[in-house]
Amino acid sequence: MTHDEFLDLLSRFAERPLPALMGRHLYLWHGSAEHLAAVVPGNVARALDLHALVATLPHAPRSTDAARRLLRDTLRSQLADLPTLDCQQVLVVTGNDLLSRYRVPLGSFFEIASEQVMVVLVVSPAETHFRPAEPIPDYVSLDPDAPFDYLRTAVGAEAVINTVEELS
Numbered sequence: 001m002t003h004d005e006f007l008d009l010l011s012r013f014a015e016r017p018l019p020a021l022m023g024r025h026l027y028l029w030h031g032s033a034e035h036l037a038a039v040v041p042g043n044v045a046r047a048l049d050l051h052a053l054v055a056t057l058p059h060a061p062r063s064t065d066a067a068r069r070l071l072r073d074t075l076r077s078q079l080a081d082l083p084t085l086d087c088q089q090v091l092v093v094t095g096n097d098l099l100s101r102y103r104v105p106l107g108s109f110f111e112i113a114s115e116q117v118m119v120v121l122v123v124s125p126a127e128t129h130f131r132p133a134e135p136i137p138d139y140v141s142l143d144p145d146a147p148f149d150y151l152r153t154a155v156g157a158e159a160v161i162n163t164v165e166e167l168s
Contacts, residue, residue, distance in 0.1 A: 001027070001158060001159065001160065001161050002161075003161060003162075003163045006027070006029075006161040007039055009021075010039065010040060010041070010090070010118075011041070013025070013044075013088060013090070013118055014040075014041040014043070014044045014088050014090070015088070016088070017088070017115035017116050018115055019115055020113070020115075022156070022158055022159065023156065023159070024110050024113035024114070024119075025113045025114065025115075025117065025118040025119065026106070026109050026110055026113045026118075026119045026121070026155050026159060027118070027119070027120045027121070027155065027159045027160070027161060028120075028121050028123065028148075028151045028152055028155050028159060028160045028161065029092075029120050029121065029122045029123070029161050029163070030123050030125060030128070030148060030160060030161065030162045030163065031122075031124070031125065031161070031162070031163035032124055032125070032126075033092065033094050033122045033124065035163065036092060036120065036122060037092065040090050040092065040120075041090075043087075044087070044088045044089055044090045045090050045092060046082070046089055046090065046091045046092070047091075047092050047093075047094070048078065048091055048092070048093045048094070049093075049094045049095050050071075050075070050093065050094065050095030050096060050098045050099070051094070051095035051098070052095070053074060053075070053078060053095070054071065054074070054095075054098065057070065057074060064102060067102045068102040068103060068104055071098060071099075071102055071104050072104050072105065072108070075104065075108050076108045079108050079109070079111075079112050082112070082117075087116070088116055088117075088118075089116065089117045089118070090117075090118045090119075090120060091112075091117065091118065091119045091120070092120050092122060093109070093119060093120065093121050093122060094122050096121050096122065096123055096147055096151060097123075097127065097146075097147040099121075099147070099150065099151065100146050100147035100149075100150035100151065101146075101147075103150075105154075106121075106151075106154045106155070109121070121151050121155070123147050123148045123151060127144060127147060127148075128144050128145050128147075128148050129144065130144040131144075
């Protein structure tokens, strides 16, 4: 989906319930969260920062599987606690590298996405274009595209809005 097509969809979605053109209203924004916040009408915008969410957890899991379960369950609980208003909502989700790192399924996001709730997962180009200043050891594996690739596969290529305005 192009940037302009998404902006048009956002403006129509903010006005009234709108059926999804494909699947659910779950999108992947490859651009800055600030730019997205500037284009989402303020009266419908809601934010969810996954890094802030996990910072509130009472304990750290000891394994990858335990981390996946804890993050999935915490996310499910957080989304269930979202107020169900009789108006349109656009949930902007940041910190999505955690979903990729722990292979958390996006089922909870698909479940809440509807004619009244749009979910936009944000991956910054600063993350996907990260290059370390110093060489990293051979035993360290670094794939800056991993979060974007994981989410793109999960939501489908047609639900990706690729904007790279800050890469000049």
